[in-house]
Amino acid sequence: MTDKNLSTPLLKYDDFLRRYVASKHNKFSLCASAITICLKSCISIGTLEFGRGVHVDSIKLNFNSDCFVGSSLIKLYSQYGKIKDAHKVFDEITNKDIVAYTSMITAYAHSGGSFAYGAFNIACTMQQHGMLPNRVTLVSLLHAAAKLGVLQEGRAIHGYAVRRGIGLCDDVFETILLDMYHKCGGVGLAASVFAKMDARKTINVGSWNSLMGAYLHNGQALEAFELFRQMMCRNVLPDLLTLANAIFSCVELNYLRRGMSIHGYMITMGVELDLVASTALVDLYCKLDVTKARKLFERSGNKDAVVYNVMMTGYLENEFPVEAVNVFREMVKVNVSPNVALFLNLISAVSKLRDIKLARSIHCHVLRHMHLSHLEIANQIIHAYANCGYVMDAREVFNRMRTRDLVSWTSMITGIVPAWMSKIC
Numbered sequence: 242m243t244d245k246n247l248s249t250p251l252l253k254y255d256d257f258l259r260r261y262v263a264s265k266h267n268k269f270s271l272c273a274s275a276i277t278i279c280l281k282s283c284i285s286i287g288t289l290e291f292g293r294g295v296h297v298d299s300i301k302l303n304f305n306s307d308c309f310v311g312s313s314l315i316k317l318y319s320q321y322g323k324i325k326d327a328h329k330v331f332d333e334i335t336n337k338d339i340v341a342y343t344s345m346i347t348a349y350a351h352s353g354g355s356f357a358y359g360a361f362n363i364a365c366t367m368q369q370h371g372m373l374p375n376r377v378t379l380v381s382l383l384h385a386a387a388k389l390g391v392l393q394e395g396r397a398i399h400g401y402a403v404r405r406g407i408g409l410c411d412d413v414f415e416t417i418l419l420d421m422y423h424k425c426g427g428v429g430l431a432a433s434v435f436a437k438m439d440a441r442k443t444i445n446v447g448s449w450n451s452l453m454g455a456y457l458h459n460g461q462a463l464e465a466f467e468l469f470r471q472m473m474c475r476n477v478l479p480d481l482l483t484l485a486n487a488i489f490s491c492v493e494l495n496y497l498r499r500g501m502s503i504h505g506y507m508i509t510m511g512v513e514l515d516l517v518a519s520t521a522l523v524d525l526y527c528k529l530d531v532t533k534a535r536k537l538f539e540r541s542g543n544k545d546a547v548v549y550n551v552m553m554t555g556y557l558e559n560e561f562p563v564e565a566v567n568v569f570r571e572m573v574k575v576n577v578s579p580n581v582a583l584f585l586n587l588i589s590a591v592s593k594l595r596d597i598k599l600a601r602s603i604h605c606h607v608l609r610h611m612h613l614s615h616l617e618i619a620n621q622i623i624h625a626y627a628n629c630g631y632v633m634d635a636r637e638v639f640n641r642m643r644t645r646d647l648v649s650w651t652s653m654i655t656g657i658v659p660a661w662m663s664k665i666c
Contacts, residue, residue: 254282258291265298273304280313284320292317296330306335312344319348324356331363342367343378350385360385361394376407376414383421392425399430412438416447423455431455446480453486462493481518488521492528500525516541520548527555546572546580553586562590566599579610584618592625600625601634620648627656 261279264271276299283292296314299305305314311334318327331337331345342363349359360382364374374382379402386395399418401407408414415438422431435452438444449472456465469487472479479487484507491500504522507514514522519541526534538544538552549572556565569587572579579587584607591600604622619642626635635656642649 254285257282271302273307273310276304277309277313280317284317289321305333308334308338308341312340315344315348319351324348324352339372339375342372346378347381350381357385357388379407380417383417387421387424390425392427395421395425412445416451419448419451423451423458428455428459446477446483450482450486457486457489462490466490466494481512481515485518485521488525492524497529516543516545516548520551523548524551531555531559546577546583549577550582550586557586557590562593565590581615581618585621588621588625592628595629597629597631600629616644616646620652623652627652632656
């Protein structure tokens with residue numbers, strides 16, 4: 242198997258894997274290029290086990306120390322969340338180049354949780370070995386900063402890019418910067434980047450969306466809506482995320498008629514709703530007509546915890562606690578994992594119903610999901626028990642709390658006082 246026929250662009254990935262197996266069976270010699278392209282085929286098709294077999298072959302042939310083979314293996318393992326396996330491969334590469342370092346940085350940047358910090362450690366090691374980050378490296382580091390919400394690191398990457406002249410007048414790079422500042426809470430810095438892009442008249446819809454999202458995330462709905470208005474005045478075609486953000490802005494500002502106008506625009510343009518847009522519309526119509534909100538909710542496909550929470554909030558705001566509890570039951574049936582906001586709404590509904598059996602049932606459900614350590618949830622449970630007239634149950638939850646705030650004490654006191662007054666009378 243030569244390098245020449247490996248580079249044939251018409252060769253499909255699955256065909257290549259079959260030829261790779263045939264080459265091994267016929268005991269043809271394999272080169273590093275064959276291993277690399279085979280690994281890229283495994284990544285594209287999505288077959289980890291075959292990729293592991295190719296990894297074993299690379300070790301036998303002593304190609305695992307090759308930069309291109311190693312980088313492909315890193316990408317394969319990171320695609321399946323095997324970050325430790327990816328790092329072992331990285332350690333096996335003898336003469337690491339910028340490609341190998343960037344592959345490992347990208348793997349950490351796209352991994353979950355605190356693993357993303359590893360991207361910064363690898364970048365430091367790379368610089369210690371005299372290699373400078375390129376545009377791709379910086380993009381991955383910005384993704385890591387965004388995922389972790391670390392504004393200081395994000396600003397440092399931005400400053401480094403400016404000093405090196407990387408990403409200047411690059412719309413894609415600057416949109417990633419906007420997204421990073423949005424997720425790190427640096428809305429002012431995001432607006433500054435946006436203004437520079439605006440001065441060049443090169444803003445794409447993704448940039449508008451990033452800044453709108455940043456404003457909404459920072460509680461600046463008026464600025465988000467004003468940005469949407471500017472966008473429409475400039476005849477920039479909004480996408481589905483733009484429209485969803487605009488509706489969320491209208492809900493926050495109580496611009497309900499304007500929200501309905503945006504919905505009308507979506508209908509006129511024949512826009513097919515995704516879950517985010519459907520959630521925004523459910524949120525809007527909960528404030529206008531909860532029955533219509535319910536219909537929109539039912540049409541939403543692949544519902545997540547957010548849209549269930551919006552529907553529950555709508556029912557509670559319209560004084561329909563029974564329906565709010567039923568929404569939670571529907572969610573449990575379809576195995577959607579509840580979040581803290583859902584539990585808070587559920588306990589609030591139970592408190593309004595003053596149903597002690599339901600309150601105890603929900604309390605048990607909360608304990609099974611280990612959310613009682615959350616201060617707001619514990620406070621709501623105290624309030625629910627007290628509202629149902631079961632002060633001793635409320636006191637038991639109160640006594641078990643590791644930390645208490647003013648709400649904890651107030652909920653407990655407001656439960657005890659009526660019970661104490663009834664005994665006096």
